[in-house]
Amino acid sequence: MNIFVERYKQMGEHPDFVKLRKVIRVNTRKITAEALKERLEKKEVIMERIPFLDNAFWVKAKFNLVSSPEYLLGLFYFQEAAAQIAVEVLKPKGLALDCCAAPGGKTTQMAERCDVIAIENRADRFPALENNIERLGLRNIIAYQMDFREVQKKFDYILLDAPCSGNYMLEENWMQRNSLKRIEERSNLQKELIAHAVSLLNKDGVLVYSTCSLEPEEDEFVMQFALENFPVKLEKIECIGDKGLTEIFGKKLDPSMKHCRRLWPHKTNTIGFFLARLRKC
Amino acid sequence: MLRDFVAKFTQKPIPFVKQGNKFYLENKSLEKEKLKQKEKVFGLYLGEEKEGAFHPAFGLLDWLSENSTEKVFVKDIGEMDFLYGKTLRARHIDHVDGETKIGFLKLVQNMNDENLGYGKITGDFSTTGQVLKPRMDRGLFLKREKKKESAGQDF
Numbered sequence: 001m002n003i004f005v006e007r008y009k010q011m012g013e014h015p016d017f018v019k020l021r022k023v024i025r026v027n028t029r030k031i032t033a034e035a036l037k038e039r040l041e042k043k044e045v046i047m048e049r050i051p052f053l054d055n056a057f058w059v060k061a062k063f064n065l066v067s068s069p070e071y072l073l074g075l076f077y078f079q080e081a082a083a084q085i086a087v088e089v090l091k092p093k094g095l096a097l098d099c100c101a102a103p104g105g106k107t108t109q110m111a112e113r114c115d116v117i118a119i120e121n122r123a124d125r126f127p128a129l130e131n132n133i134e135r136l137g138l139r140n141i142i143a144y145q146m147d148f149r150e151v152q153k154k155f156d157y158i159l160l161d162a163p164c165s166g167n168y169m170l171e172e173n174w175m176q177r178n179s180l181k182r183i184e185e186r187s188n189l190q191k192e193l194i195a196h197a198v199s200l201l202n203k204d205g206v207l208v209y210s211t212c213s214l215e216p217e218e219d220e221f222v223m224q225f226a227l228e229n230f231p232v233k234l235e236k237i238e239c240i241g242d243k244g245l246t247e248i249f250g251k252k253l254d255p256s257m258k259h260c261r262r263l264w265p266h267k268t269n270t271i272g273f274f275l276a277r278l279r280k281c
Numbered sequence: 282m283l284r285d286f287v288a289k290f291t292q293k294p295i296p297f298v299k300q301g302n303k304f305y306l307e308n309k310s311l312e313k314e315k316l317k318q319k320e321k322v323f324g325l326y327l328g329e330e331k332e333g334a335f336h337p338a339f340g341l342l343d344w345l346s347e348n349s350t351e352k353v354f355v356k357d358i359g360e361m362d363f364l365y366g367k368t369l370r371a372r373h374i375d376h377v378d379g380e381t382k383i384g385f386l387k388l389v390q391n392m393n394d395e396n397l398g399y400g401k402i403t404g405d406f407s408t409t410g411q412v413l414k415p416r417m418d419r420g421l422f423l424k425r426e427k428k429k430e431s432a433g434q435d436f
Contacts (some may be wrong), residue, residue: 073397079435080434105436131425142316142320144319168311170436187389271436
């Protein structure tokens with residue numbers, strides 16, 4: 001049995017692949033959800049409101065929506081449902097920091113609610129971020145190509161959608177191509193990133209940590225590291241998904257880990273995802 | 282250069298800041314949030330100077346849409362043609378606001394008054410022939426994405 005399947009079994013899960021439905025997020029800076037729905041339905045696009053998100057639809061079209069005038073006008077953004085939850089959980093106001101921004105789904109989602117400082121280190125990913133900001137016509141984003149660990153400014157709201165190993169829904173043969181060594185390497189990087197992100201939070205500030213990994217080393221163990229080393233507490237999240245793990249692989253974790261959310265594809269019909277909301281004490 | 286381009290559409294002054302060869306819409310509240318490092322995007326991107334010429338961005342065309350009446354309104358049948366870089370014919374046009382003389386630049390709007398790009402008048406709107414040649418259209422976003430599927434879904 002594959003090592004990852006064995007590990008999921010230990011978490012009480014028997015994951016299976018699910019067919020993901022295409023999701024769009026409405027750019028509410030340009031159009032309302034109702035108006036976009038009416039407009040695309042006239043073009044025979046089937047639009048189904050996603051009940052657990054603010055401004056998103058499952059869509060089905062007979063043509064490629066990417067070449068539609070509505071897409072080119074920046075009226076919507078293709079963004080998987082689970083990935084949209086992070087910003088809704090953060091609920092940013094005023095000014096927020098997006099630590100790992102490209103290609104810009106969460107950055108532009110945040111910019112519908114507040115001004116955004118967006119950081120992206122990878123030169124090859126930066127043009128996608130610029131292109132999406134321009135297409136959506138957003139006026140309140142400052143973007144930097146730099147290592148997030150060089151940021152020194154303090155914030156009340158921070159989103160750390162950390163680089164991760166991904167999950168089996170995102171990559172063909174993911175289970176064969178990944179190893180525990182790689183997971184451990186990612187985990188070490190994530191601990192470095194969360195340490196810096198917490199240092200940038202004002203007192204009472206909120207940080208949402210998310211990954212599209214289902215591996216505890218990249219999720220609950222990173223949160224455990226944060227709880228043990230920094231003045232932060234986990235806050236309850238109201239969204240779809242299972243509670244975070246409080247005990248796994250023989251390790252007992254902080255009981256507040258249950259406030260985190262774990263999205264298993266076979267249960268939520270989304271990609272695999274993990275979310276945690278931290279407040280600085 | 283930015284001002285010269287804007288003057289072709291409106292006499293209203295545009296508040297802007299220039300950073301290197303790039304222009305952005307002035308935004309004083311955003312200005313105070315900057316980090317000490319040099320940013321690559323600052324709010325609404327208006328365009329840039331390159332090799333002695335000004336290259337407008339869609340942010341500028343959106344600003345002009347709100348501040349200029351030099352517009353050509355395209356019927357639904359002409360919208361896709363324009364976005365695919367085709368020259369518009371008189372039958373594609375619903376109506377024209379402002380100047381109609383050959384050689385003038387016009388913002389190209391759909392029937393919701395959303396900006397699709399801009400072009401140059403090449404013919405008489407009262408005839409059936411070609412009337413407006415695209416200079417820049419929002420189909421450019423597709424060309425920038427290496428392949429269409431790359432825009433498929435963001436995780």
